[in-house]
Amino acid sequence: MFCISCMFDKTSISVKSPASVLPTVPYQDMDWDQFDMNPKVIAAVKKALQLYQDKDHCTSQHQKLSLGCSVLDSLLRGGIPVVGITELAGESSAGKTQISLQLCLSVQYPYEYGGLESGAVYICTEDVFPNKRLQQLIDQQHTFRADVPLDVIQKIKFGNNVFIEHAADLDAFYNCIAKRITVLLLRGMVRLVVIDSMAALFRCEFGAKDSVMKARYLQTFGAKLHSLSSRFRTPILCINQVTDAVDETDVAQSNFGLLDKKVSPALGLTWSNQLLMRLMASRITQSEQSLGGALQQTGSVLRTLSIVFAPHLPPSFCCYAVNLEGVKGVKMKTPL
DSSP states (O other): EEEEETTSOOOOOOOOOOHOOOOOOOOGGOOGGGGGOOOHHHHHHHHHHHHGGGGGGSSGGGGGEEOHHHHHHHTTTTTTTTSSEEEEETTTTTSHHHHHHHHHHHTTTGGGTTTTTEEEEEEEESSOOOOOHHHHHHHHHHHHHTOOOOHHHHOOGGGGGGEEEEEOOOHHHHHIIIIHHHHHHHHTTTEEEEEOOOOOTTTTTTGGGGHHHHHHHHHHHHHHHHHHHHHHOOOOOEEOOOOSSSSSHHOOOOOOOOOOEEEEEETTHHTTTTEEEEEEEEEOOHHHHHHHHHHHSSSSSSEEEEEEEETSSSSEEEEEESSSOEEEEESSSSSS
16 A cells, blocks of 8 residues: 555656557557556556547446445446446444445456456545555455456555545645546556545534535535546545434435435535435344344344435445455345
């Protein structure tokens, strides 16, 4: 893993059109490490070729980033959309960070295995990045991704392709997405941006009387993130906390009645309008697990991942468990 602030310099890179640099050997078959070139130049060339290739992926599974689990991918019809902002909201210990870390590894897989053949950048706004847990997941990839040949997994340097940034306030966050993240995207080093979390940036900055200013910041951030996602065909995943719902309308908007949880995502309607898709993660109570036979089926605490809204998906949900290998969807024998 790398801290972004330690790796940038003022080197400028000029990238020619894909046609002028496209080699006679297929891009996938080339061993780029054999060239005696600046790694930044190689990364830029890869990015140009990558964008050129994406023209062939417009109407296929490559529009989605797989979660690495067939059950979760089935719920999302292939995974997270490549273009747009996806929010993952939920209470503490619902598994939001676990899903985010799993996506940071999934994005590094080849296209044919649901990845985007690139790295991820993880922006922390409140907690320290969970290095130990990420290393755990990396060590278990050969077990978790049994659908991928072992030699393919061994070639991927997972830890070297996760970049970490810390942003403690609004100015630092905007500087991060406007400058440092843009450079990583330009160099073809990442194709996933994770923000953990959006709500933490606004928790102490604004009072009840500052709603207009808060809305302007949210719109500014949303517009910038949309621009990056569209320009580089990069999914943006934003973690969000939840607050107690004040009325039944808030409950309906937060989970469409799929779960008996009287909570709603933080940041309000202004932020909701910036999203392409909203997902809700939640822990299932002991009584609900007993009724569904979940404990007997999984041997661990069960959680749910719900689709609150998305232009291409109906409201629905599935169950999942978090174990040593990662986040795995659970097919319930008895409905909850």
